[in-house]
Amino acid sequence: MNRIPTTVITGFLGAGKTTLIRHLIANAGGRRLALIINEFGDVGVDGDLVKGCNDATCPEEDIVELANGCICCTVADDFLPTMTRLLSRPNPPEHIIIETSGLALPKPLVKAFQWPDIRTRATVDGVIALIDADAVAAGRFAADEAALAAARAADQSLDHDSPLEELFEDQLACADMVVLNKCDLVETGALAGIEAALAGETRAGVRIVRADHGVIDAAVLLGIGAGAEDDLDTRPSHHDGEEDHDHDDFDSFVVRGGDVADAAALADRLGTLIAAHDILRVKGMIAVAGKAARLVVQAVGPRIQHHFDRAWHPGEARASQLVVIGQKGMDRAAIEAGLAGVLG
Numbered sequence: 001m002n003r004i005p006t007t008v009i010t011g012f013l014g015a016g017k018t019t020l021i022r023h024l025i026a027n028a029g030g031r032r033l034a035l036i037i038n039e040f041g042d043v044g045v046d047g048d049l050v051k052g053c054n055d056a057t058c059p060e061e062d063i064v065e066l067a068n069g070c071i072c073c074t075v076a077d078d079f080l081p082t083m084t085r086l087l088s089r090p091n092p093p094e095h096i097i098i099e100t101s102g103l104a105l106p107k108p109l110v111k112a113f114q115w116p117d118i119r120t121r122a123t124v125d126g127v128i129a130l131i132d133a134d135a136v137a138a139g140r141f142a143a144d145e146a147a148l149a150a151a152r153a154a155d156q157s158l159d160h161d162s163p164l165e166e167l168f169e170d171q172l173a174c175a176d177m178v179v180l181n182k183c184d185l186v187e188t189g190a191l192a193g194i195e196a197a198l199a200g201e202t203r204a205g206v207r208i209v210r211a212d213h214g215v216i217d218a219a220v221l222l223g224i225g226a227g228a229e230d231d232l233d234t235r236p237s238h239h240d241g242e243e244d245h246d247h248d249d250f251d252s253f254v255v256r257g258g259d260v261a262d263a264a265a266l267a268d269r270l271g272t273l274i275a276a277h278d279i280l281r282v283k284g285m286i287a288v289a290g291k292a293a294r295l296v297v298q299a300v301g302p303r304i305q306h307h308f309d310r311a312w313h314p315g316e317a318r319a320s321q322l323v324v325i326g327q328k329g330m331d332r333a334a335i336e337a338g339l340a341g342v343l344g
């Protein structure tokens with residue numbers, strides 16, 4: 001029986017997973033795709049952005065959102081039933097793409113493909129780890145050795161690396177292919193050094209491919225034929241042997257508002273708040289006063305981008321909402337207060 005190939009796209013918050021998937025859908029070479037999109041925050045922004053593509057290769061009914069928690073922790077409750085439903089359709093997709101949340105560990109998801117109900121009908125064609133070249137160059141995943149030493153001194157039982165570093169390593173160690181994305185933001189001369197460092201974290205023989213805006217040929221990404229669920233032992237994780245893991249090191253909340261009078265002032269305020277607080281990622285949709293289109297706002301680390309993506313649909317409530325994801329303990333009240341003045 002032919003098993004449906006499934007590609008798992010992993011990568012830290014804001015690495016460019018949704019951007020890559022949008023390009024893949026638009027250039028799928030006629031393959032009928034289904035998409036499972038997982039997000040850490042309560043509001044599904046990525047699903048909305050991908051549905052906005054309106055591409056016949058991946059119609060809206062073939063896009064399933066699993067918001068509200070990382071897929072690695074909701075495997076049994078959310079992922080397995082969703083996958084079973086997709087596989088049981090009278091006309092199942094030819095290839096399934098799963099976008100994990102930026103904080104998800106890929107290994108528990110791959111392991112789910114060993115479940116009896118799934119393993120006869122689907123296989124993991126490949127795990128693709130997206131790496132934000134700009135963030136690596138800025139040292140955002142490197143451990144803050146001084147802070148770690150201080151934390152260990154305060155708590156003798158602390159034996160793990162920084163949460164960001166551990167996630168980064170887990171995602172790389174599970175990969176069949178690494179995409180070094182956002183190369184446009186880094187000096188070309190620095191890329192070879194980044195690649196050499198990444199190669200030290202991957203399994204032997206894993207290819208590293210450079211990209212801007214996730215532009216990679218579908219033939220490179222799909223059809224790897226890895227069968228990743230069959231060689232999990234070669235994919236080490238910091239959480240091997242643990243019954244359970246959590247994402248306690250990270251937190252997220254949603255800030256809502258109405259029509260925003262001044263989008264530039266909002267971006268400025270976001271920049272100030274990101275610099276002052278432990279914010280890792282902000283994304284959402286904004287209603288701008290006097291504009292028929294909605295503004296998509298994206299912040300990855302200190303870099304903030306915004307663009308109008310489409311007109312508000314008739315009957316759709318004009319509303320502004322931003323998902324904020326950061327390190328545990330970020331000052332939510334101060335961030336909310338900071339945004340309140342500019343969020344309408």
Ligand SMILES: Nc1nc2c(ncn2[C@@H]2O[C@H](COP(=O)(O)OP(=O)(O)OP(=O)(O)O)[C@@H](O)[C@H]2O)c(=O)[nH]1
Nearest residue numbers: 012013014015016017018019102182212213298305
């Ligand atoms: N300059 C540049 N920006 C990029 C590139 N790829 C993605 N971006 C931008 O980075 C931001 C985040 O991209 P997404 O595709 O949403 O990242 P993601 O990995 O899906 O984010 P999460 O789902 O929140 O983890 C967006 O503003 C993108 O436009 C790239 O290669 N170069």
